Amino acid sequence: MRVSYKWLKDYVDIPVPPEELAEKMTMAGVAVENIEYPGKGLDNIVTARIEKISPHPNADKLVICSINTGSEVLQVVTGAPNVREGQVILLALVGAVLPGGRITRAKLRGIESYGMLCSAQELGLDPENFPPDQREGILEFPEDTHLGMDVKELLGLDDAILELELTPNRADCLSMVGVAREVAAVLGTALHLPEIAVREIAESINGKVSVTIEEPELCGRYVGRLVRKVRIGPSPVWMQRRLQAAGIRPISNIVDVTNYVLMELGQPLHAFDYDKLQDQAIIVRRGRPGEKMYSLDDVERELNPEMLVIGDAGRAVAIAGVMGGLDTEITEGTTSVLIESAWFNPASIHRTSKKLGLRSESSARFEKGIDINGCLLAATRACQLIDEMGAGETVRGAVDNFPRPQDNPVIRLRPERVSLIMGVEVPGDMIKEIMERLGFRAAPEGKDLLVEVPTRRGDIALEIDLIEEVARLFGYNNIPTTLPEGANTEARRTREQVITDQVAGVMVECGLMEIITLSFMNPRVFEMLSLAENDPLRNAVTIDNPLSEEQRYLRTTMIPGMLDIMSRNTARKNADLAFFEIGRIFSPVDGQKLPRETAALAAGVMGRTRGGWNTEPVPMDFYYLKGVMETLMEALNIRKYSIIPEMGNPAFHPGRTAILETAGERIGIIGEIHPGVLEKYRLNERACIMQVSIEGLIRASGGVRRYSPLPRYPAVDRDMAIVVGRDVPAVEINRVIRKTGGELLQDISLFDVYQGEQIKEGYKSMAFSLRFQASDRTLTDEEVNGIHEKIQQALKDRFEAELRS
Amino acid sequence: MREKLEALKREALDRISAAGDLNLVNEIRVMYLGKKGELTGILRGMGSLSPEERPVIGQLANEVRESIENGLNSKTAALKEAEKYEKLDRETIDVTLPGRTFNVGRRHPLTQVMNEIKEIFLGLGFEIADGPEVELDYYNFEALNFPADHPARDMQDSFYIGDGVLLRTHTSSVQPRVMEKKAPAIPVKAIGLGKVYRRDDDATHSPMFHQVEGFMIDKKISFSDLKGVLLIVFRQMFGEDRQIRLRPSFFPFTEPSAEVDVSCIICNGEGCRTCSNTGWLEILGAGMIHPNVLKMSGYDPEQVTGFAFGMGIERVVMLKYGIDDLRLYFDNDKRFLAQF
């Protein structure tokens, strides 16, 4: 909403400058986003008369004008084609700064010039706001225009336009009078609202218009007034200026009046050419299936029963509250006008204007709700203005179809409640005064006030709404700053939150960077990951109205998001990636409205660790990522878990992938991405990803940590190297060693795995370091040798392992 | 003989003093003091001396031996000492070369700020609540006093998943969920953080973003308490000299409602580009919980009152680090992530 400060001052006393007014309004809840000064920079430009024109001695296209500014006569050289003697024009004096530059004393082809004649463009004004014959060339004004008058005063540019950013509840401020009421309440100053009454002719409206409302739910009131002897022409300049200030282009007197009343009172009006209405009937009804109508913008609109329509006896003549029809439009030849002032259901107007993609000043106001008790007054105001400008005569009376009259609600306001909510004692008489400043009648009843709220404030229905009014006019910043009294609360993270944080902490310690990706999933992902038709990951939650097909689903896996980010970084030549993400994955649940949301960890690595001039980079491969996983398990104190080779996942390398299991539950997968998938993601290097269920980790991590005493007797370390078949899993060998070693075997660590020269094809060499220790004695060599030999024997028996020396 | 001994001593000491390394010193030791050394050789000739001369020469010989030995010892010590210095000198490295490298992990800037917010509110006794990202219309709108025809409930603005189910458009949905669970118990103090979704995607909107919602319900909670709590929060987040300013605003689920501004963290209120020269940054929406909201979730608004507030995380992170493009957050460029 654009509000002219000058216009506003017609309705309310404003003893402060626009900037201060803006600040005060903002702090009371009607935010002024910006102040525009239409005359800004237009200094040293005055009205002047061309007294004499003489030819330029050295140029055919230039003339020399003697120009009277009222106080002096100046010589100006101009090339403007439409100059003539006696013409009143705008002269930019030396020193004026126009969009095209500063005006200086200049010699034009040897002749001194002391200014410039101005066109609309040269002043930086919109030519469309001037009559057609003035849109090009220098601006011209009536000959009786006072000379030496500042351009700002002349064109009404000595104004400030306040741009209001209204909250949806303050539809009452979508008009000058509404804003004036608010200003009066904020500043505590007097209102001077226009006296609305119209001279009526003898002819009565009785029998001239019939109004039928078929849908009282959608049209709560319909007022019609009839104007005769209409003479279409331009509206007065003052009205045009005000409309321009509000951002509305003047069209003709009748249309301008409807727009003016819209701006002044906030009531959208529509003017029909009365003689073109079939049977002079107005029927407010739903559109009919297949019904069509040309709207004012000359577009054929298809109507339907969802839309509220104004019809005459035969056809649709307007889309209610949204746009009028072409057939009944006001034209040069219009002599009788029916003015419509109605209340339409906000939601219905919203739907219709959205459906048609038509938003106007009118529909915007209907959508937000207008004052149902203001319709008649607005129609009368329009008639009054038409009458005052001599553009028509008003027929006696009005048609007022008002199926559901509404009274002003009366609300009980308890001062102690005001104080409780605000947190500061507000005296009863102060509350009463605030109500009265708002134009609400407040009658004391005991300690309380009974407040009658006019229907223009449709946002106020409850006591709390009135308390808000008190609070905002009291001033939020006058309310003290306190801390809540009352019981203390203990707050701590839940176990789930603690563990989730811990998981992220481990990832960071392992050198991974956190990423956050959108929760959406592209249906193409299924192909990208080569998923089978019946893969459960295909069972995704579907969004009805995604922004694009790529965001059709909610993710069922974190892996595509990770691959996308790896791919994007690779494309940007960011090599050596180590990322993790913690987020939710979604899966539909039969018979339930809400899907299952589970938190998951994804970690992905690619390339090598950071190397350096003396640091050998480590490949970030399967074992690197597995190390991250093992570190996580250790940090969460999850001791019992298994890593089971997984060959069946189509997104992963069949020989380099494993399932993570705890207590028989699959809680994650870790592996190298399948080369075919890598290719689809344009990844030119091996990438490894793991995804683990956070819930799974939480369930598994219940272990209690217990201290075990530090050993008091020395340990004996023995190395053992064996050669076994390539396919014997390390975990099996480990298990046999541990079992055979018994409780004296403290620790096994694998320090070398080797295949190649000196090792038979199909075999590998593995070297372990074994630590033996007893808690109650120093072990003898014989004891250790005995166990060591038993282990060797067991490995031989079980895996045909050969000892390697 | 005396002369011989004196000469030997001089010669030996000269050699010792000229010796440049330990090997030479050892050679000298063998040469003069060894079994076949020169001193031994001279002493072997003692038999030819008169009995009077013998003890005198014997003593002299001992003195010579001692001198040579002392000479050798101190030379050895000196050489060893010098060698130590030399070794240290040889071992000098270029301390300006870069150190060994590690992969450095980091949290995403959005998570970092969310964690900071969690810490602040835990400290104030607020628990951290959770709610689903796919939410019922009831919790996202209805229980928050959004009228059925509110524009925000339009298909245009939210992502819908079947009838009455949508991706939550704000973390405010956590409010009725927590209240419903706790009612009629008081006090309730909770925050909810996380992802929210709106059907918008342009330079200043992402279809997914993050919010924090907080609220408190108790007997006699007032607007002034809301101001007090927010002041503490902003001072912890942005520094002790922050000020706050509240402007009346409108949200369906709070009344009175406010936009809360914090004095600009860049210019301290002087006016700069970030704050559009106002000195204030609009950062949070808040208000007193609407009586309808309390009622719907099982509280009697005549018995208890409460406040609620909500804030976008992306904006806070932008302000904190001077980030100028929202899209960077979900772009996850390694070079961006490495900066926080």
Ligand SMILES: [Zn+2]
């Ligand atoms: Zn600033």
